[in-house]
Amino acid sequence: MLTDKINMNMQYYNQHTYIFLNGDFVKASEAGTDLFGQSLHYGYGVFEGLRAYSTHHGIRIFKAEEHFDRLQQSCEAINLPYEWNKQQLIASTYELLDKNNLRAAYIRPLVFSGANMHLTAAASANIMIAAWEWGPYLGQNLLRVCTSSLERPNPKSFPVEAKVSGQFVNSILASNEALKRGFDEALLLDQDGFVAQASSENLFIEKDFKLYTPPLENVFPGITRQTVIELCRELHIEIVEKKLTIQEVLAADSAFLSGTAAEIIGIKEVDGVAYKEDWEHTIGASIQRKYKKLVLEEENYEVII
Template sequence: MATHVYQQDPRNDSILININGELFPRNEAKISVFDSGFILGDGVWEGLRLHHGKLAFVEQHMKRLYDGAKALDLDIGLAKTELIERIMATCQANQMHDGVHIRLMVTRGVKATPYQDPRVTISAATIVIIAEFKTPLAPSEAGVTLFTTHVRRGYPDVQDPKLNTHSKLNCIFACIQAAKAGVDEALMLDPHGFVATCNSTHFFIVTQDEVWTSSGDYCLDGITRRNVINLCKQHGIVVREKNFTLSDVYAADEAFITGTFAGLTPVSEIDGRKIGTGDNSKTKILQQHYINLIEQQG
């Protein structure tokens, strides 16, 4: 939870939630118990930020959403431009301009009976947009803590980790284990024992003045992850997508995680080992580059 903690905002008590193009007060927003997302976790989703009245990296988010829906043979029923307009209309109805996190969820729709076969779906896709006022709370100055979970990121023929679907049970297991261990997030390995990602964020280390992240074979191609990789290339920082082990992690000079909600966050400790000296100089440089990139959106 510490990687996604936010300032409590009383305005969220009265937000309007968009369900299939219709706005409902928060306490009246409901979907059917026969919805594919509720019954089976059958759907795709995105988390977006509204920054100074604009949706940050919205084209990248839409591509991932529609690519995932296509892989699942799920018809969203709206063009990308129409869906973006619906998101913006939801924000405008809530008088939102900045410091907003949006959860966009698309499921296959309502079923005639609780069964997995898509052919028993009897409605169009269910599209839910929840926009909330959310400003991330800064972690301790040292950064967040991680614990390596026994839950692995699996092969794509079991559950493709590149799909941002509602079926997140492996990540939930990892999250629970991290919480029981008293840390902020779980670090997850791939089937071969190399570092893959975290349960809800992406993972980087800094070693010998280079930035390393996983090969990407066993993790979602995160929007912030990809932007950080591109920022490294643009600013002459050596960045590598490669296999590396926990031994490399423990010996790293710095570590940080990335995500849409909080951007870049330093990591202070992993499995009880302190990471580096706590200087985090490279992380701070990349944090500023990322802030500048968001400001350039428009």
């Protein structure tokens, strides 16, 4: 069982922890929120997830610009005001890590709206950035995955390319269902019955020495997903974006998930069907090793960064 994922008592902050809030650094224990805000009542907010790594060049936030660009794009997708400068936010995030004495951390920017009980676009918004020590979200071991009874939200009803707070109720329900059934993670199908993604990660499968991943039509445009694609090009690994059936996923040689929080994590089995290929000899394992070297800056992949 994934103790990291189901541990509801994890301490994300203490009385000494700082957060960044609307341009200032304040104690997390002293920060408050408006109980009449749309973000609290309706999930009308957006967030991002970044990782900082301790490298031989010092503390580095992996693909910080891409993440803050996507934060702005998510706000624009749901008409949430965004008035912050990207470079200033990145600098403030590094300062936040320093204030909290963090060298390797997970970073959570959150844009949330103020008081408004109407179902109308927000007139103003706030930004908060927090950081804490957090290992790989899904742990280190190969995963047991099941097909969820829930579907990925329909892109015609919701901007699925945006990282919107309220959308992740779908992820919580799917993940919780999987855990209750004794699995580690869930795969969600789209409205047409094709495999979309896991609750909060993108999916890749290997078949006959090629990688396949669902197209962006109904999956989240993960930055780690794009990094995997870029690594494949650098390593001359053929990768194909196509709609996948659950039958194709079950018949694959191997499979893995990708995400900033989870990083690269292999799948042992789906719906009780185990992959026969030894993980250490798969393309996914090679990508996992290359990804770790990339984020730790142990190899020169400037073209990717």
